[in-house]
Every structure is written in C-alpha cells, then in structure tokens.
Amino acid sequence: MFQPLIRYFLASLLLLPGLCVFGQATESTNALVQPFDTYRRQALQEKLFVHTDQSFYLIGENLWFKLYYVDGSFHKPLDVSKVAYLELLDAEQKSVLQTKVSLTTNGGNGSLFLPASLQSGTYRLRAYTNWMKNFSADFFFEKNLTIVNPFKPLGLPLLNEVAEYDIQFFPEGGNLVQGLASKVAFKVADASGQGKAVRGWVLNGQNDTLSRFTSHKFGIGSFMVTPTQGTTFRVLIRDEKGRTFTRPLPAIQPQGYTMQLTDAGADQLKITVSTNVDSPSTVYLFAHTRQAIKAAEMRSIQRETTFLLDRKALGEGISHLTIFNANRQPVCERLYFKRPTQQLTLSLKPDQNQYVSRAKVSIDASVLAPTMKSSQAALSMAVYRIDSLAPASSGSILSYLWMTSDLQGTIESPEYYLQSETAEIAQATDNLMLTHGWRRFRWNDVLSTSSQQAAQQPLLRFIPEVNGPIIQGTVTDPASGKPMPNIQTYLSTPGKPVRLFVSHSDSAGRIKFEMQDFYGPKTVIVQTNPADSLAKLTITSPFVDAPPAPKLPALTITESESDQLLSRSVAMQVQSTYWGDRALQYTYPTVDSAAFYGRPSESYLLDAYTRFPRMEEVLREYVLGVMPRKRQDHFRLNVLNGPYRTIFENAPLVMMDGVPVFDMDKIIEFSPLKIKQLDVITNFYYMSPTLFNGIISFMTYKGDLAGFPLDTRLVKLEYDGLQLERQFYSPRYDSAKLLASRLPDARTLLYWNPNLQTNAQGKGHIEFYTSDQPGTYLVEVNGLTKDGVAGSQQVRFEVKNRPE
Known part of the structure; x- marks a missing residue:
C-alpha cells in the first residue's frame, strides 16, 4: 500500500528544478560527489515557517497562525506532505497544546485556543511534518512565544545581581591544532540569549598577553591564536560593568588540519588549509549550498595549500565549505553567507496615519519587486496593538528561510544580517557563520550511501503523508x-x-x-x-517527544508594565464575554x-x-x-x-x-x-x-x-x-446603528488573514474596522511567491478615542 507513496515521493524530488547544479566532477572527487547526490535525492529537506498573529498572548485568547511549506534547497512551495504537526512546549519541554493542520501548495493555517490551565511563561512553538521526523529535530520550525495567565501569580524569578553569561569559543574549521595559527570566534550571551558587549585577553600560563579583542556585534567577535606544545591558554573576559570571567580555550589537538577563509579580491574566496600531519598527500574542498553541489576540488598538500573559489559559483544564502583528508574523511568545515539578491518587496499603504475608534481602515498592498512574469504572491497579514508587552514583530519569513533555518541555536536579530551590506554588517555576518555552524546531515550517513543502496528504496521510518494523516x-x-x-x-x-x-x-x-x-x-x-x-x-x-533543547528565557514583566497587563487582561475578558459565541465559527471542508x-x-x-x-x-x-x-x-x-x-x-x-x-x-x-x-x-x-x-x-x-x-x-x-479551520471574526461598523452600539469592542487584534492573495498585477486591498482600544497598531505581512522569493513588511498607524 505504501510502496507507491514512496515512489511518488521520490519522483517528486527528482522533478524539483535545479536540485543539483554541479555537473562536472573529476574522477578523484566522484567519491564525494556521487554519494552526496544520492543522499540528496533520497532525503529532500522540507522547511516550515509559521507566521503567528503576534508573539505575546494572554490565556483566553486565540493564537492564529499561517504555515508556509517549502523545499529546503530553493524555498519553492511544495506539494508532497499534506499534514503539519504543530505544538506548544512549556519550559520543561512538555507539550501542552497539539494540533494537526492540513497542508497544500499554499501552506496551511489554523488557530489554538490558549486555556486557563497554562502558567505564565515563555513557550516554544514547534512545527514539523511526518517526513521531517526522519531527521534531527533541529530541522523543525521553532519560535518563542510569551503567554501570561493574569489570574495566577506570575511567580517571576528574583533578579540575580551576579551575571551568568554563556561564553563559547569556536575555532574556524572546528579544531585548534598544535603549532597552527587559527581564528577563534567567540560568543557571550546572558541567560535570555542576548549578546553582551565585552573585551578580553588571551593569556598563557605566565599571564603574558598573547592577543587582545573586543566583541563586535551581539556579543560576537574573533581573535587569532597559535597553540604551542606545553602551553596552557586561558581567556580573560570583562563586561561593561567591569566584571571579569575566565574561561579555557577549547581542547588543542596534537595533530590535524585547520582552515582559514579570506577575501582574495576579484570576487574570489581564498581557503587556506594547514596541517601538521606527517606525510599528508591530498585534501579535498567540497562546497554546497543547501545540498546543491557547487564545487569539488582536490589539491596536494605538504604543510599548506590553498583553494580559490569563485564567489559567483556559490548559491545565495548559507553555503557549507568542507575539507576532507586523503581518506575522504571530513576534517574541517565552516559556513559562508552570500547575500540574496532577490527578495519580495512589499508596499503597505493605509488610507490614513491616524484613525478614531470604530473607523474603517483601508490598506493597499502591492508587490513591487522582483520583476517576474507574474507578481502574484501568497501573503499573510496581522494587525495588532503594540506596547511594551507586545513586541513589534512576530517573525520574518525572509530571515527565517535565508538565515535562521540553516543555523544552529538562537540568532539574535536575524533581520540585521539581511540589510544592505556594509563593512560592519559583512564582518558581523562572518562572525555569525563562525559561531553557528551546522549541517542538515551527518557525513557518515552521506558517504556510506553506495550506488547499490541508491537503486533501492530509502530505508526511512516515516513516510510522507501525501494523502492525509x-x-x-x-x-x-x-x-x-x-x-x-x-x-x-x-x-x-x-x-x-x-x-x-x-x-x-x-x-x-x-x-x-x-x-x-x-x-x-x-x-x-x-x-x-x-x-x-x-x-x-x-x-x-504522531507527535515526537521533545528532545533536549536550549533553556527558554525566563518571563520578565516589570512593575511599570502592570497597568498595560491589566488593560490587556480586561480587554480579553470583555471580548470573551460579549463576542465569544460569534468568534466560534468554523469552515467545514x-x-x-x-x-x-x-x-x-x-x-x-x-x-x-x-x-x-x-x-x-x-x-x-x-x-x-x-x-x-x-x-x-x-x-x-x-x-x-x-x-x-x-x-x-x-x-x-x-x-x-x-x-x-x-x-x-x-x-x-x-x-x-x-x-x-x-x-x-x-x-x-x-x-x-x-x-x-x-x-x-x-x-x-x-x-x-x-x-x-x-x-x-x-x-x-x-x-x-x-x-477544522476557524474563521477570524471582525465586526463591521458600516451603519449608524452599528456605530452607536453600546456593545463594547475591546479587540487588540484587529485583523488576521492567512490567505491574502494579490492579483496578476501584484495588487491587493484590505478593509477592516478599528475597535474601542486606542494605541499604536502594527500591520505585519509575510509573503512568498511560487518561485520561492520571500519578503516581509510592516507599517504602523494610530487609533484615538472617538470624540464625544
């Protein structure tokens, strides 16, 4: 019964255009290229992005979401898996809410009601497909949400005056090797994951200063060091308040390889490979961009050799550059980011900058770029009130697809790296590549794939759900x-x-x-x-057990925010009391x-x-x-x-x-x-x-x-x-009678549309009405074209109380 499903799925992988753009490999590099290409064809990577209507909620509210479903290499909408699993995990990694969502080429959408049983805290929203369960949970979509239960004591942790920093070191290529100079990147972050500005010194056993450094952006930076035999190294770090911390360098290998990436000019990258291994013969450079092979070369080596890599040969986004020894064992790896040249440029134009309560808002949405045969795009839009509790962003599909989804760990302000490139941004981006390296597979799995295995069906436990759950x-x-x-x-x-x-x-x-x-x-x-x-x-x-994950940041609400929390709580209760029945409407398939x-x-x-x-x-x-x-x-x-x-x-x-x-x-x-x-x-x-x-x-x-x-x-x-798809309810005040209604309207989420479609000219028009809640409102849009071009846009407007 299920063998036809596997054949259908594999055929769909082969039909994806451009999955392997590398077409020429020498005989010496075929031992790397062929098994990698076989693995790629058998193990297509899927990606999910979840656009939530907000990132801050109270219990009793609905969490609305839109799922974008694309292939992991080219970010084009997929039509393979028909089910996505979405769940909410608490601080102990226990699943407190779960749901299954139907997927199409336009993605999927739904909602979660946040019950009163939830405690106040930071939660992790996670989404994946059945096929994605064959691979590491690192491939799943994740984002942090704040949920507050105003009817229970917050139980906030006492502020600790002693800084607890997470200090990590990352040698370029992976290892420090005795006698070989290496660049070492570092990252210093607090308990919430926010980077901290620091300066530091590399000291030997006699307290001699070997190197000085300062962090560059988001607590990330780098320094050079050459390990020597019989020397103990330690790093002294000082934060802006003068507090000092001492950490050892990573373990130093007696023998091995190092790599260093530099700009060689003329749009070329220079990769220098050094080794202290006795009688080394050859090394290989293998480069791929999200599993699309871009380069495979071999060089002989004595103590040092270099590869020149044409930057134009690499794909946009994050590429992996891996060095193999003569036995074709991976010995070094680092990431390189090539800024995408195309993104979905959106224009949002409200008819006014300021409105009164219960007034009609008209917004024109337009796709301005890129220039294609069709400017049609699938968009999702949320309009919600922002304040010190509700941050002015619920996540960008652009930064997720190009940055977050291909990096390990939490990325602070990923949108920063996608700005127009400057020297500062370029340096910060390279530092990020050094401190968040990873790959979506294990090289042992790839290189063990023989041509005989390639002719067989892949032995994967979870098959894609191509027809339903x-x-x-x-x-x-x-x-x-x-x-x-x-x-x-x-x-x-x-x-x-x-x-x-x-x-x-x-x-x-x-x-x-x-x-x-x-x-x-x-x-x-x-x-x-x-x-x-x-x-x-x-x-x-069908839901996976939560693997060990980074600790969620603690909930921090100051006393100055208590009035805003009370206002939001009253608004939630008013909506539940007067509008609850009208909001319970479903679309039956x-x-x-x-x-x-x-x-x-x-x-x-x-x-x-x-x-x-x-x-x-x-x-x-x-x-x-x-x-x-x-x-x-x-x-x-x-x-x-x-x-x-x-x-x-x-x-x-x-x-x-x-x-x-x-x-x-x-x-x-x-x-x-x-x-x-x-x-x-x-x-x-x-x-x-x-x-x-x-x-x-x-x-x-x-x-x-x-x-x-x-x-x-x-x-x-x-x-x-x-x-079942729940309909978003928004009242209309298009008559004098409705405008004069004494029924309170305490909405802080004015509008949610997970399936806003633009026409062939890239135009879309939206209308909705404001509520009785004054404040600053954010219009937030994420979008994706059929060609996999993503984009996000925001605009704000004010709402004032209607004059008596």
Missing part, C-alpha cells in the same frame, strides 16, 4: 512483548460516512493506516481478526459523503419495509444478497456472489457503522429498529492488502453504534484529525 501503531505479543508480523488489523471511525482502513503488520510489528478526509475529533476503533485477538494493539502518537465501498450492489432503507422485531427475519424476508445460516448454535451470514450466482464459501466483511463485527450472534440479537440502512456488496471487494468475500454494512440512524456491544478486546480511543 497516517495513524501508526504496533502489534506485539502481550506475554513476550515481541513484535508480531503479518497480523491483519482494522481501523474504523464510527459515524458518517462509513470509513474503514486495513493494515498488515510488518516484520517489526508496525501498522499504518492512511486516513483521508479525516477532520476534527474522532472515535477510533482498532482491532484484529478473532484468530489474533490476543495480540496487543498500541496506537502511537468538502468531503466525499459516500461510503468507502462506493455504490452498493443492494441498499435497503429499512423504514421503507415492514419492520420485523428480529434481525434474522429482516435478512430472510427481503434482503436478497444475504443468506443467514445457523451452525452448531451460532449464526453465520453468507453473501451471494452476484456475478456468478453462487454463495461465497468464506465469510464476508460485516460492519456496524463501519466497525467490523466477527460475532454474527451479536448482529442477529441487535434490534433492527435501530438500523436505518443496510448495504450489501455481492462481489469480491479488494482493499489493499485484503480481499473481502462481499460486504454487509449496517448503519444506525446517528452513526454512533446505538449501543451495539463491541468486543471488549479492541482498542477504542479519542483521536484528533486535521484541525
């Missing part, structure tokens, strides 16, 4: 706990329409059910055939209302026939395709094989509201007065991987089983399907 579980022996292979299992969701899913457990006892049109909360029933009724069934959560087996051979609406008190009489009197028989005091239902006018020798599939039933005595004893409809399939019915000898489907009036006694050994649980 996949419910996964296991079948095990309850006594030994060992997996049980080749066990047939059934999953059903009682209700309308009738749905049934079948799966055989694999060699590891795993079962998978691909769900289509699976929306909202459902009751899920999973069972095996009676012959395997002792097997233990377990349904696993259009789904196929037919049963999974389509048009039945026979269908009976029992109210149109004589009502008999026993089910046996109903089946005997007018249901032509079913033959009830009794053997050894137990009933058996046979189905006529219509095409051949014979009776199937084997038992048919019998269902009650889509739930398979194997005890026909229960069917016969069940009251026919509770049955609304009976369908019969009088031919073979194939549902991969199972062939049924006809189908008998009983349906109750409400599709809720109507008290039918199910087998006590089956697994029954409540399971959430895809989130």
